[in-house]
Amino acid sequence: MSGVILGLSLFLLLIPAGLVIHYFIYGHAGILGVGGCVAAIFLIIALWARPTHFELTGNSFDIVFPLRKKSIPLSDISGARKIASAKDLKNEFGNLMRVGAGGFLGTFGILVGRKKGSLDAYTSRVDNWVLIERISKRWLLISPEQPDRMIELLQKDKNP
Numbered sequence: 001m002s003g004v005i006l007g008l009s010l011f012l013l014l015i016p017a018g019l020v021i022h023y024f025i026y027g028h029a030g031i032l033g034v035g036g037c038v039a040a041i042f043l044i045i046a047l048w049a050r051p052t053h054f055e056l057t058g059n060s061f062d063i064v065f066p067l068r069k070k071s072i073p074l075s076d077i078s079g080a081r082k083i084a085s086a087k088d089l090k091n092e093f094g095n096l097m098r099v100g101a102g103g104f105l106g107t108f109g110i111l112v113g114r115k116k117g118s119l120d121a122y123t124s125r126v127d128n129w130v131l132i133e134r135i136s137k138r139w140l141l142i143s144p145e146q147p148d149r150m151i152e153l154l155q156k157d158k159n160p
Contacts, residue, residue, distance in 0.1 A: 050122075
């Protein structure tokens with residue numbers, strides 16, 4: 001996770017904490033419900049939307065979350081390459097609109113673009129992403145800890 005995303009995530013955690021403090025100072029019971037909803041959304045993002053890691057197994061590329069795993073057959077991956085910056089991403093896909101979660105712990109969901117269509121995004125950094133090109137479904141934008149190594153492993157599978 002990049003420092004920017006970590007800082008933003010820690011800042012956002014102040015929201016439910018601030019709502020609880022507000023309750024204790026002013027006694028507005030409804031504010032606890034709001035704080036509970038915000039905390040529940042953050043928990044869902046942490047457990048369901050944000051991957052803990054990516055795995056390359058014998059026949060699949062797996063996106064591993066705390067409560068689930070999404071497997072993509074290697075036969076559906078046609079290539080992988082690095083996207084160094086948001087500017088590079090914008091040049092290729094145009095302006096992107098996120099449908100999903102963004103800010104807390106990263107960006108997760110679908111990025112809808114005008115030039116090349118939509119991407120599935122699982123990123124927790126603001127640059128140095130890996131773009132995985134798929135044959136039958138939306139391409140993936142991910143942020144593994146070692147992007148160059150991930151690309152090397154995915155390309156190695158394509159070029160034995």
